[in-house]
Amino acid sequence: MDDTRIDHFAIGTYYDSNGTWVPDYPSIDVGISTGLRYDYGKFYASKTFYDQHKGRRILWGWIGESDSEAADVQKDWSSVQAIPRTVVLDTKTRKNLIQWPVKEIESLRLRSKKFHKKIGPGTVVPVDVGPADQIDILAEFKLKNDDLEVIFGDDSVEDDNDFSCETSGGATLRGALGPFGFSILADQSLSEQTLVYFYVTKGKDSKLKTFFCTDTSKSTMANDVVKPVYGSFVPVLKGEKLTMRILVDHSIVEGFGQGGRTCITSRVYPTKAIYGATKLFLFNNAIDATVTASFKVWQMNSAFIHPYSSVDDLVVPSST
Template identity: 25%
Template sequence: MGQFLCSHLRRRYLPLSHLRRPTTMIEAILDMTNRAHARDFVRRDPHRPGYHFLPPANWMNDPNGFIQWRGEYHLFYQYNPAGPWHGHIHWGHAVSKDLVHWQHLPIALAPTPGGPDEEGCWSGCAVDDNGTPTLVYTGVHTGVHPQVVCLATGDSDMRTWRKDPANPVIAEPPAHIRHRTGGHFRDPFVWRENGRWEMLIAAKIENKGSVILHYRSDDLRQWEYMGTFLEGDVRQIYPFWTGTMWECPNLVDFGEQRSLIFSVQANPRDHLYVVHYTGPYRDGRLHARQQGILVYGGYFYAAHVARVADGRHILWAWLKEGRSEAACQQAGWAGILSLPLELTLGEDGEPRLTPARELTKLRRVHRRFAGHLPEDAIRWDTAGGSLEIVARFAPPTGEVGVVVLAAPDGSEETRIVYRPELAQLYLETNDSSLAEDVDKNVQVAPLALASGEELELRIFVDQSVVEIFTNRACLMGRVYPTRSDSVGIRLIAGPGATGPVTLDVWHLVPNTLFVV
């Protein structure tokens, strides 16, 4: 849910009228005018991404309910239509035919005054219930057990949604931990198996850590508690700290192997990550043999996975901001989603993430550079702020990498550096901006190459976003250059770095988002 990271400001920055549907022609015209004003306002922000998914304005966090339905992809997300802060959480909704170009639709879910979701419609998933699209989500209210499980069903084109009169379908945690959760009981993930519905839901046990709970149902409305699926220990620090609360569990079926993917809630500045537990799945139990961090960098959170018609597992995640609350207020928006990513299982049994193949549709102008390190200095001062870069290095014998979003005089630049002696990839943002109110942390991902293995860096730059995919590791961050000419790229070749290198650069076009 990510609420531990969210500001709770209450200033209404953008007076958007679509908190409710317009009922007259005049209201409809005013509604369109306000939305057009909001779009024009936020587009003035030079840090607003062009090809990453985000709403027209205001706050977003977790992706929810991604599903392929009748030839279209539907994506829902946590959304505050009142302003760029966390609060008044609704489910935003968009549709696409290709995972790349998205059309915004009216809000799918809004809090019902006096209802089990009166304080917000929080994270969940979408399923096909025998031809009926169904949203399973977290309702938040002011009762003794403030987080509950609710349902909503849609019409055949998924444009209209009706909340189930049986809500909440799960009104409280199981008895043995009911008074030890501190109100933390959320983020249902539902799938169909052996003719029945299975659910995982995240909860917290005070003074112990988090727990993933397992439920089963025949009809999505009457649920039987089956026990704990996985228990955490707040004392565990190896191979990573498992934190104080887990969120957004997903179970991904790779056949004989499955991956439990969830987000670790801990220190919001230093410990923000998505992890996997992977292994055989037998008799309703996951026998995890491997575990690890899925993406490094501290910005990637609340991952959400769904399988599409061609068999691929597509993963989305929330990328939080790295600038101040005041800057987000001034810009009129906060939060984006990662690129759509394909999740596969590597030969080593570790999950792998690669950008969805559809993203190549965004490519336009292409330039290719080829040379030999260290004598060939490859540099392009006017490359741009919306790019895809593929750099291939001979097996590294010294420090190599790519600089992006660089000013001609070097006063601003973001460095992506591989250091073979440390077997680590670095995203160095300490010189990424002249602004004082933005993150400038150095982020690190482990990356051990085999003897004689080339290094490939596939880098997506989108104004304030940098996503890096390598032979095995993924690293992502947010950067906020202040200069309009901080759009250059160049290669890095440290002492001892030799061998051939190629650099392919594409300009990427915005994935124009239409508002209806």
Template identity: 25%
Template sequence: LNPLITYPNGRDPSTAFQDNEKNYYLIYGYGTDELGGQAVLFISKDFSNWTYLHPIHSNRYDKFWECPDIFNITNRVVLKASLLGRDFWTIGDIDPNQLIFIPIDHDLGEFVQLIDHGKFYASKTFYDPMNDQQIIMGWTSEDDNLGPQRGWQGFHTLPRAIFLSEDGLELRSRPIEALRTLRDSQSHRHFNDIILPRELPFQLIPNVNGNQIEIEINWQFPMNQNLDFGLIVLSTPDGTQRTNVGITSRNNTTVMMNWDLPGWDYLSVPNISESSGCQLSCNRDNRCQAWTFVKDQQINKNCFLKSGVPFLISNLDCVSGVKQRENNEQIIWVYMNRTLSQKNPNAAHGPIHAPVWLEATSTNNQWFLQLDIFVDHSVIEIFEPQQGRFAITGRVYPEEDNANNLAVYVNNASSNNENIIVNTIDIWNLNTIWA
């Protein structure tokens, strides 16, 4: 009987929806160099004989889409797909006459709309009727060259519940509640009101270790300061092997002299001679979230507009900026620093990050941010569980047997002596589902 569909030659079918006349509609991924990536639509009366209709949505950010899904959350239609090596979402509506998807704002392939900011691809969603929620799981592949020696390659991420922001314009996610049942209550450790010293390269959290753990940490830190601090996981006692889960912020992100925001470019703007012209080009373009002007490059290759906000890197040749939001929110970055995560030079050591917008009118000029961090040997998954504004999945491969400690650090503290505080931190060992 197979294959049921032979044209066009796509992949990854997903049941999309059913109309009032009991027609089934199915989409799968397709694309060509000429047409770009597409989710193509089919119709069937019996779920066996399918007729190709047309692309339900397409764009030219990549030449092929994989693993598309389309589903309803509350009163919105969400379309997701895998392209450019990442998983993206967009929110919109389906034209009932033409049966095409129309995004409300940003589109698939624009980095402001990543499902996960790390090693997360080929995700699939399904509806959980018991808890009335849509669930998503992604594939996290290996990030080193030793998969054949281990005898396996990659695995699924933790399941996440996906939902919409209060205004219905953003797709968000958090770990499903059922994961709490894996917590070993006897291993629970709780600390609170820890004021971090202004200079703290590395300090162990006493009597806590594990490489299959969950950490809930509530940070409090001053607004609009040049800060860099965080939690260390999978660390040796001396910190020579470790992974940092950190937060960095700047006192001004509108124009940042001597900083680069590398990557996520969608346009190089011609005829720009000053950084102010690059900033103006970004402000005029709805797609643009950030920009970088390179001072020592020729005039037609020096202004780069970005569809997301990359992680900032010091560079004396660059001026960069983040487009500011009208509601006066300020941006920070949550990151995973893997520089010391493993010794293997063929493993990925680069940072993974997620930009987060925080309200500028917080209590006493302080920001508050909760992180929920799952560590399982070679994978770290970071969430912001209260509002679900980001997720980060990263792979690490610590070789040392005693790389199972937790610590904290402060690289840059407040310039006016305001404190960085761990309001609470809760740590559990996690039981295996196979027991």
């Protein structure tokens, strides 16, 4: 929507015969609720097209700037295109879209390393991948069952139904079951870092409620930058592990929680964590929980995008 620069979607049925739309869930239809969003970060002006050759729908989105207008004028450009995503209906929840980077992105993957790490409460662990300014991370997390049982059986652990990624203090807020995830685009001393993480709460029904968030509040030492915390609730179904994928490209971070049920795009401007000085860390800022992380990290190549030839340069075959 142009007023908010936030793109929403709706799920329902359109009847071509009489031109009517019937939402599956009227309470969260567009215009009534703001809950159904393509992306919870800097992502707007999106459009889709149908790829008839591969039978898929592709979503293109635009990533706005988070710095000042004066900075945009100085660098003589503003905003960039997001990585194209496939879009399908989540047939398990029927309330979500599944968005995922197009398969072609994997052709940019270079060398990779696998990791399996157990991290206790209040722990930050460096991940040795070399320069981490262009990487693709695919990860799954598991909480210890013993920790979950203790927390659910402990009446002193209060219900946390009011948690919000945007307003609850970011990754510095320590709960019984989170936050935990990755510190990306970080310098060695962590004076600059962007944090992509899960935060798991205990609901009044004693069930887990999981949030997928990105905290950019420490992403840069620059002054003329808006540094918000983004994110939202992400459905985690019975038997599913917590999974995330993160695409990092210098100043762009695109996060995909639970296979793409919740997506967050961020625009950050590190001044120290750049090029070879960029590091990757794994963190667990939970008070009680021990987390096991299994993940793979790829170094990513440039797309080497070249302009199309002008019409004048095209060679038109002779009709004779």
